Amino acid sequence: MSHIRSGCKTDYGKGRLLFAGEAAGFLNPMGEGISAGMESGNAAAHAITEHFDEPVCVLDDYQQSTKMLKTYMERQWNFVAGLSDTFSEMKLPL
Numbered sequence: 001m002s003h004i005r006s007g008c009k010t011d012y013g014k015g016r017l018l019f020a021g022e023a024a025g026f027l028n029p030m031g032e033g034i035s036a037g038m039e040s041g042n043a044a045a046h047a048i049t050e051h052f053d054e055p056v057c058v059l060d061d062y063q064q065s066t067k068m069l070k071t072y073m074e075r076q077w078n079f080v081a082g083l084s085d086t087f088s089e090m091k092l093p094l
């Protein structure tokens with residue numbers, strides 16, 4: 001838990017290197033991280049194939065297409081934060 005309490009930060013990668021799943025910060029504090037890994041991995045692959053000849057657009061496409069996933073993760077973090085005072089530090093700033 002100490003590793004996931006530092007805030008729901010996302011790191012999509014840099015240049016031609018993309019991160020997916022937990023490495024990208026799609027870390028669900030309620031568990032069930034396999035779907036987030038698959039969804040973000042699929043989005044990364046799609047962004048690459050879509051902009052294969054224009055790699056500068058890949059990162060932007062990837063960020064856009066995982067917006068809902070990121071929002072979902074943030075909701076999960078706030079949900080866990082509200083479960084008990086023990087987790088209140090996980091509440092994300094508005």
Ligand SMILES: Cc1cc2nc3c(=O)[nH]c(=O)nc-3n(C[C@H](O)[C@H](O)[C@H](O)COP(=O)(O)OP(=O)(O)OC[C@H]3O[C@@H](n4cnc5c(N)ncnc54)[C@H](O)[C@@H]3O)c2cc1C
Binds near residue numbers: 021022032033
């Ligand atoms: C006990 C347990 C039960 C779980 N049960 C469920 C469940 O029922 N349902 C569910 O959805 N989720 C479950 N999860 C969570 C789920 O396993 C993770 O959310 C999911 O595996 C994350 O996928 P990922 O691809 O992001 O990371 P990972 O599955 O951790 O994959 C990362 C991979 O990168 C490799 N790696 C690391 N560093 C390097 C490196 N430097 N070079 C090359 N490779 C490297 C690792 O060896 C690993 O294979 C469970 C987790 C645990 C621990």
